Every structure is written in structure tokens, then in C-alpha cells.
Amino acid sequence: MSTEIIPYTIEEREDTGVNNAKLGIWLFLTSEVMLFGALFSTYIFLRVGTINWPVGSSFLSVPMAALNTVFLITSSITMVMAWLSLVDKNFSAYRKYMLLTILLGCAFLVVKYFEYTAKFEHNLYPSTNTFLGLYFTMTGLHVLHVIGGLIVNIYFLFPGSKMWESNPERFKNRIEIAGLYWHFVDLVWIFLFPVLYLL
Amino acid sequence: MIGIQYGLTSLIFLFFGFCLVMLMRWQLAYPEQPIPFIGSWFGESNAPGGIMLPEFYNQLGAMHGTIMVFLGIVPLAVGAFANYLVPLQVGAPDMAFPKLNMASYWVYFLGGIVMLSSFFLPGGAASSGWTSYAPLAVVASVGQTYWLFGMFLLITSSLLGAVNIIVTIIQLRAPGLTYFRLPFLVWAQLITSFLLLLAFPALEAAAVMQIMDRLAGTSFFMPSGLVVSGEVLKYTGGGSPVLWQHLFWFLAHPEVYVLILPAMGVVTEIIANNTRKPIWGYRGLVYASLFLGFMSFAVWAHHMFMTGMGTTISTFFQTTTMIISVPSIVIITTLFITLWGGSIRFNTPMLFALAFLPMFGIGGLTGLPLGLNATDIALHDTYYVIGHFHYVVAPGTIFALFAGIYFWFPKFTGRKMNEKLGKIHFVGSFICMNGIFFPMFLVGLAGVSRRLWDGGEQYAHAQGVFRYNETMSIFSWVLALFQLIFIFNLFYSMWKGKKSEENPWQSTTLEWATPTPPPHGNFEVTPTVYRGPYEYSVPGHPTDYLPQNQKV
Amino acid sequence: MTTHNVDVKSHSKKYIKVYLALMVLTVLTVYASFLTVSVGVGIILALIIASVKSTLVAGIFMHLFGEKKIIIWTLILTIIFFIFLILIPLFSSLDSIKY
Numbered sequence: 001m002s003t004e005i006i007p008y009t010i011e012e013r014e015d016t017g018v019n020n021a022k023l024g025i026w027l028f029l030t031s032e033v034m035l036f037g038a039l040f041s042t043y044i045f046l047r048v049g050t051i052n053w054p055v056g057s058s059f060l061s062v063p064m065a066a067l068n069t070v071f072l073i074t075s076s077i078t079m080v081m082a083w084l085s086l087v088d089k090n091f092s093a094y095r096k097y098m099l100l101t102i103l104l105g106c107a108f109l110v111v112k113y114f115e116y117t118a119k120f121e122h123n124l125y126p127s128t129n130t131f132l133g134l135y136f137t138m139t140g141l142h143v144l145h146v147i148g149g150l151i152v153n154i155y156f157l158f159p160g161s162k163m164w165e166s167n168p169e170r171f172k173n174r175i176e177i178a179g180l181y182w183h184f185v186d187l188v189w190i191f192l193f194p195v196l197y198l199l
Numbered sequence: 200m201i202g203i204q205y206g207l208t209s210l211i212f213l214f215f216g217f218c219l220v221m222l223m224r225w226q227l228a229y230p231e232q233p234i235p236f237i238g239s240w241f242g243e244s245n246a247p248g249g250i251m252l253p254e255f256y257n258q259l260g261a262m263h264g265t266i267m268v269f270l271g272i273v274p275l276a277v278g279a280f281a282n283y284l285v286p287l288q289v290g291a292p293d294m295a296f297p298k299l300n301m302a303s304y305w306v307y308f309l310g311g312i313v314m315l316s317s318f319f320l321p322g323g324a325a326s327s328g329w330t331s332y333a334p335l336a337v338v339a340s341v342g343q344t345y346w347l348f349g350m351f352l353l354i355t356s357s358l359l360g361a362v363n364i365i366v367t368i369i370q371l372r373a374p375g376l377t378y379f380r381l382p383f384l385v386w387a388q389l390i391t392s393f394l395l396l397l398a399f400p401a402l403e404a405a406a407v408m409q410i411m412d413r414l415a416g417t418s419f420f421m422p423s424g425l426v427v428s429g430e431v432l433k434y435t436g437g438g439s440p441v442l443w444q445h446l447f448w449f450l451a452h453p454e455v456y457v458l459i460l461p462a463m464g465v466v467t468e469i470i471a472n473n474t475r476k477p478i479w480g481y482r483g484l485v486y487a488s489l490f491l492g493f494m495s496f497a498v499w500a501h502h503m504f505m506t507g508m509g510t511t512i513s514t515f516f517q518t519t520t521m522i523i524s525v526p527s528i529v530i531i532t533t534l535f536i537t538l539w540g541g542s543i544r545f546n547t548p549m550l551f552a553l554a555f556l557p558m559f560g561i562g563g564l565t566g567l568p569l570g571l572n573a574t575d576i577a578l579h580d581t582y583y584v585i586g587h588f589h590y591v592v593a594p595g596t597i598f599a600l601f602a603g604i605y606f607w608f609p610k611f612t613g614r615k616m617n618e619k620l621g622k623i624h625f626v627g628s629f630i631c632m633n634g635i636f637f638p639m640f641l642v643g644l645a646g647v648s649r650r651l652w653d654g655g656e657q658y659a660h661a662q663g664v665f666r667y668n669e670t671m672s673i674f675s676w677v678l679a680l681f682q683l684i685f686i687f688n689l690f691y692s693m694w695k696g697k698k699s700e701e702n703p704w705q706s707t708t709l710e711w712a713t714p715t716p717p718p719h720g721n722f723e724v725t726p727t728v729y730r731g732p733y734e735y736s737v738p739g740h741p742t743d744y745l746p747q748n749q750k751v
Numbered sequence: 752m753t754t755h756n757v758d759v760k761s762h763s764k765k766y767i768k769v770y771l772a773l774m775v776l777t778v779l780t781v782y783a784s785f786l787t788v789s790v791g792v793g794i795i796l797a798l799i800i801a802s803v804k805s806t807l808v809a810g811i812f813m814h815l816f817g818e819k820k821i822i823i824w825t826l827i828l829t830i831i832f833f834i835f836l837i838l839i840p841l842f843s844s845l846d847s848i849k850y
Contacts (some may be wrong), residue, residue, distance in 0.1 A: 017820070018821060027362045038401040041836050041841075048841060048845070183808055187809060190804045441844070507847050
């Protein structure tokens with residue numbers, strides 16, 4: 001199944017102004033918005049329906065989460081710099097930024113791992129109360145998204161980067177698409193952080 | 200082609216789902232009598248001595264709904280028809296993302312396997328209805344967990360498919376094919392895909408939460424102090440069963456339109472072709488469908504009038520529900536007016552398409568009393584509801600899909616399906632479908648609940664209508680015999696059918712401008728489109744149809 | 752975003768400015784959570800800061816400012832349904848029949 005014959009894989013269609021992958025990833029992200037939207041809706045619904053709601057920081061560690069926020073936001077800028085390096089046709093800078101993005105993503109996961117184990121040590125489980133149930137479900141789903149993004153990024157750092165030789169324009173588009181997804185993951189965290197930890 | 204794979208797989212699932220309900224119909228017609236011939240196949244745990252246990256009945260019911268909707272009709276209407284026809288009708292070489300397309304099929308296939316395998320678990324398959332309402336579903340046996348994982352896969356598959364269809368339609372339209380030159384089927388698939396894309400994630404999230412409730416002991420959908428079989432459950436409580444219903448119906452109401460819109464698209468194509476007339480009010484049709492799609496996100500709680508919603512919010516949903524019936528009426532009226540003054544060719548696809556109109560009409564109109572708060576109190580959860588949505592989906596959508604299969608079969612295979620067998624199939628199905636579903640309205644108006652294992656035998660208020668159960672059951676088994684004719688016809692015509700010419704129905708749309716079967720890349724030269732999709736009986740033109748890609 | 756003539760230098764400057772703004776806002780949101788205000792005010796404050804941050808990420812890192820119409824309209828549609836999904840269950844739980 002060759003993909004060469006399909007038009008607008010690289011170049012933009014005149015009347016819509018985008019290429020296929022760009023439209024595709026945005027459509028995918030809209031469904032992600034609805035996925036997390038349903039979870040936030042659950043949060044509001046359950047919180048409004050309850051008599052007392054715990055303050056997040058009474059269970060959770062704000063410093064750790066703040067550190068994680070810094071990691072994710074920094075990884076977002078390295079991601080966008082990786083793309084910009086490709087626009088600048090500077091492949092070695094791309095590799096550097098991409099590696100940094102991946103390392104920051106991993107750092108996020110490590111902190112998250114310590115957070116989870118700290119909860120389990122204090123006998124705080126998803127079944128302990130509704131707030132913790134929401135916390136583990138929402139952050140758990142977010143962690144899965146981070147892992148997904150990391151796999152994609154690692155692919156583009158190592159085996160996928162061969163395309164830079166054969167089809168640089170398409171490779172650059174792919175990094176932009178991967179970046180859009182990665183920024184979205186960051187964006188979800190920007191909301192999760194205050195909603196779960198601070199309110 | 201992945202479209203054909205989708206089509207065959209979903210037809211098999213449809214037939215399997217139908218078999219489940221035929222078993223249920225035996226129990227309803229002849230409660231606590233052993234199932235003849237095959238009763239011993241189900242094992243002592245499900246049907247001791249061939250007599251179906253209530254637990255087994257519940258499993259069949261839940262799985263019938265799930266399989267028909269998520270494994271049968273959605274993959275057939277969207278997966279198969281969109282995958283096969285959308286690229287052809289927009290003049291594209293393939294779907295925009297061929298690999299994603301393949302992934303979407305295999306995820307669907309895996310979801311189907313997970314669903315089917317749950318029958319072999321201890322405690323059997325999911326048995327809490329296709330809606331899986333909490334808290335019942337949360338405390339149900341392990342089959343429910345499989346159901347949730349299966350749904351997760353099926354939803355993911357639909358999402359991937361939807362992205363692909365939308366991108367294909369928006370990006371890969373042939374030169375000259377503006378939005379208002381698209382065949383209506385393409386429009387219908389575009390709107391359907393948006394519904395899939397934006398409504399399905401809500402249930403994906405809800406499925407994750409129900410999985411958490413079942414496996415991690417959270418209480419998203421579990422209220423405090425729940426007692427089951429005399430024991431207080433270990434859940435901490437504080438959750439809300441109504442929340443599950445909100446998230447479920449946020450998906451499942453748009454889902455109704457996912458089922459019906461592609462059917463309307465298919466019917467529109469076939470009616471225009473066989474009346475040899477342009478569609479009356481094509482733009483109106485498109486605008487009505489857009490409005491329908493938009494509104495379908497704001498009506499879902501009319502499934503929940505009985506959950507203790509207040510009057511304000513109930514009235515809101517009652518109003519939106521009445522509003523959404525307007526575009527449906529516009530669509531149906533448009534199609535009826537198109538018939539006026541046409542010289543109709545009564546071939547098999549057209550017969551099915553024509554039958555769709557009144558059948559969908561009955562299904563739609565009987566929905567109005569359910570959308571009104573006051574009448575819904577009496578009708579809620581009775582057989583009336585079953586009759587209503589089956590009229591929409593079975594003689595409605597499935598007839599339209601049959602029409603589509605008969606109509607595009609020459610495109611799939613290069614041969615026509617046998618007309619005589621097709622007409623027998625049509626007449627038989629038409630009579631039997633009505634024989635099954637019409638009595639349901641009577642049973643429902645008598646107040647018989649939809650979930651009774653014995654069909655209401657023990658209930659005083661059901662005595663007057665109990666005899667209809669046998670009628671409905673017999674019709675359902677006869678219906679199965681007529682489907683055997685269809686299956687035979689399908690396979691017979693594939694190899695032995697009459698060879699058809701390139702454009703057997705003298706149609707105007709682009710799919711007939713390719714060789715049959717379409718080669719790799721579909722079109723030999725990229726077609727250019729000069730006009731709208733329904734240029735039939737154009738005055739002054741020598742033939743009575745003017746293909747979209749033909750320059751005058 | 753069309754990349755035919757992107758000025759790399761001005762872009763990287765812009766990205767770094769946005770990055771610094773995001774960091775400041777992160778500090779601000781943590782600080783705000785320690786203020787002694789009522790829960791309602793605290794929620795509004797935190798959500799305003801989160802919205803500003805997400806606008807920066809979506810608008811600049813994801814190039815939404817100046818993106819093509821088709822993508823903007825898809826997102827507007829999504830946001831409408833997102834609001835339905837958030838608000839309607841909430842209203843229905845506020846307007847439920849009390850026993």
C-alpha cells in the first residue's frame with residue numbers, strides 16, 4: 001500500500017490551507033478534548049454533589065506537582081525548538097532538543113512514580129475516597145498519554161529520523177504533528193495541576 | 200479492500216446478534232419450555248434441561264443490543280459504506296490514511312473477539328443491558344469487565360475511522376467537487392463522523408471509570424450505603440449512578456443519528472437514481488442534516504426523565520427533543536416529494552429504499568410520546584420503547600443498508616444480485632419486520648416492561664397481550680428464513696450472478712466512473728467534476744442522466 | 752502553519768518569552784492557592800490563570816494564532832459540545848427533585 005499516490009500528504013490543499021496530517025491530528029485532539037472533558041465533568045458533578053470535599057494538598061504533594069509542571073512546560077518549549085531547528089535545517093540541534101524533550105518527559109514520569117508510591121505507602125488508594133479515585137484516574141490517564149507521546153518522540157529521535165535524509169519536508173511535518181500532541185498533553189496537565197492539587 | 204472486510208465481518212455479527220434474539224424469543228413465547236433441538240448446547244449453567252435461565256436471558260439481551268449496534272450496524276453503515284464509497288464518490292485514490300484505516304479495522308475485530316469471548320467466562324457475558332447502568336453493572340460478574348474493554352476497543356476503532364473519513368472528505372475531493380456538489384451520502388458520512396468523533400470519547404471516559412469501579416474499588420458510580428444480597432458493599436460511596444447515565448447517553452443519543460444518517464444517505468442516492476429525478480431540495484437536505492447533527496448533542500437526557508430530574512431541566516430536554524424532530528421530518532419530506540412525478544424503477548434496492556421511508560416514519564413518530572415528559576412516565580421502559588427504536592433501526596436502517604448492498608453490489612463484484620431472490624427477500628422481510636415490531640407497541644401500551652424474562656406471564660396486566668409474544672416470535676423465526684435467501688443470493692451472485700455493465704444503474708456519481716473492481720488508486724485519471732450529484736432527466740440531453748465528471 | 756518563510760530567530764525569541772511567562776504564571780498559581788480567600792474566589796483565580804496558560808500554549812506553541820479557518824471552526828464546534836458536556840449534567844444535578 002503505497003502512500004505516495006495520496007495527494008496533500010505533504011503540501012497543503014489550496015482551499016483548506018492544511019495538509020492531511022495536520023487536519024487529522026487536530027480532529028484527533030478534539031476527541032481527546034472530549035475525553036478529558038468527560039472526566040472534568042465528572043469531577044465537577046461529583047464535587048457539587050458532595051457535602052465536604054477535601055483540599056487537594058491535604059493528600060497530595062504540591063511541591064512535587066509544581067516540579068512536574070516545570071518539567072512538562074520546559075519539555076513543551078524544547079519540543080517546539082526541535083521543530084524550529086528543522087525549519088532552520090539544523091539536524092544536530094533537532095537531536096539535542098528532542099533528546100531533552102524525552103528526558104524531561106521521563107523526569108515527569110519518575111516524579112509521578114514517587115508520588116504514587118508515597119500514596120500507597122500511606123495506604124491511600126483509589127478506593128479510599130472519591131477524591132483519590134478521581135486523582136488516580138485522571139492523572140493515570142494523563143500518564144498513559146505522556147507514555148504514548150514519549151514512544152512517538154523516541155521513534156522520531158532514532159529510527160524515524162532516517163526520513164530526514166529521504167523526505168525532509170515530510171519529516172518536519174511529522175515533528176510538528178508530534179509536537180501538537182505533546183503540547184496538548186502539557187495543556188491537560190496545566191488544568192489538572194490546579195484542579196487536583198490546589199483547589 | 201478494507202470496506203469489504205468491514206462489510207462481511209459486520210454482516211456476520213449482525214446475523215449472530217439476530218440469532219441471540221431468536222433464542223430470547225423462544226423463551227418469551229413459550230416460557231420455561233425447553234428450547235427445541237439446540238437447547239442442550241448451552242450447558243447446565245445457562246439452560247438446564249434446555250430451559251433458559253433468567254441470567255442467561257439477561258446475557259443474551261445485553262449482548263444482542265451491544266452486538267447489533269456496535270459490532271453490526273455502526274461498522275456496516277460507517278466502516279463498510281464510508282470506507283468503500285466515500286473515496287470513490289469524492290474522486291480520491293484511497294482513504295487519506297490507509298494504515299490508520301487498517302488499524303481501525305483490526306481494533307474493531309479485536310473488540311469483537313473480546314466481546315464474543317466473554318460468553319465463555321464463568322458467570323457468562325455482560326448481563327446488565329446494552330446500557331450497562333451502574334450500580335448493577337459494577338457489581339455484575341466478570342463478563343462486564345470484558346464488555347468494558349471491548350467497548351473501549353470499539354470506540355477507539357470508531358474514532359480512528361472517523362478521523363480518516365473526515366480528512367478524506369475535506370482534503371481529497373476531486374477538482375471541481377465543491378461541498379454542494381457532494382453526493383448526499385458523503386455529507387451524511389461527514390456529519391456522522393463528527394458525531395463519532397465528539398460523542399464517543401464520553402463513553403470511553405465512562406468505561407475507564409467503570410473499569411476503575413470494578414477493578415480498583417473506586418466509587419464513581421456507587422452511592423453510599425448500597426446493600427446487595429443482604430450485605431453492605433465495601434465501596435466508600437459518594438458516587439452517582441446518574442452520572443453514568445449522563446455520560447452513557449451523551450454518547451448514545453448521537454449514536455442514534457450515527458445509525459440513521461448513513462441510512463438516509465444511502466436511501467437518498469438510490470431514490471434519486473431510481474426516480475430519475477434530481478433530489479427535491481438538496482440544500483435543504485444538507486442543512487437539515489447539519490442541524491440534526493448539531494442538535495443531537497443537546498437532547499440526551501430525554502432518556503433520563505425518570506431519574507428524578509427537576510421540571511426545568513426536563514422541560515429543556517423535552518423542548519430540544521421536539522426541535523430535533525423537525526430536521527428529521529424535513530429529510531423524510533424531501534425524499535417523499537422527490538418521488539412525486541418520477542418514473543420509478545421498482546428494482547430491489549429501490550423497494551428497500553422506499554420501505555425505509557414509512558418504516559422510519561413510524562419509528563420517528565412513535566418517538567414523540569417518549570420525548571414528552573408526561574407520556575414518557577407511562578411508556579418508559581416498556582415494550583413500546585423497544586418497538587419504537589427497532590422500527591428506526593431494523594426496518595429503517597437495516598433496510599437502507601440492504602438497499603445499499605443490492606445497489607452497490609455490481610460495484611463490489613462486477614455482477615448483479617439476483618432480482619427475483621432479492622424481491623422475495625424484500626417482501627418476506629417487510630412483512631415479518633412489521634409482524635415482529637408492530638405488536639410491541641400494543642404490548643408496551645399495556646404496560647409490559649421490556650426486561651421480563653417470561654414475557655409477562657406472571658403479571659396480571661400483561662395477560663391480555665401475552666398471546667402476541669408467540670406471534671412476534673414466529674415472525675422473527677420466519678424472518679430468519681428470508682435472511683437465508685439473502686445470504687444465498689449474496690454468495691451465489693458473487694460467483695454466478697449476471698455480469699453487469701460498468702454503470703448498471705445509469706448513475707451520475709463518481710463511483711461508477713472507475714473500472715470494476717476499482718484498481719489500486721481507484722481512478723485511472725483524476726476525475727474533474729462539473730456539476731451536482733443528481734443531474735437526472737436534464738432537458739435537452741440525449742441520455743436521461745449526466746455524470747458528474749462528463750464535460751458537455 | 753506554513754513554514755515556507757519562517758523567521759527562525761524571531762520565533763525562538765517569542766517562544767522563550769512565552770516560556771518565561773508560563774513559569775511566572777505557574778509560580779503565581781501556587782502562590783494564589785496559599786492566599787486566604789474563599790473557595791469560590793480561589794477556584795475562579797486558579798481557572799483564570801490556567802486558561803491564560805493554556806491560551807499561550809495553544810496559541811503560540813501549537814500555532815493556533817493565525818491557524819487556518821477549518822481548524823479554528825472544528826475547535827469552536829468542539830468547545831460548544833465540551834460546554835454542553837460540562838454544564839448540562841451539572842444543571843440537572845442542581846435541578847433534581849429533592850426528597
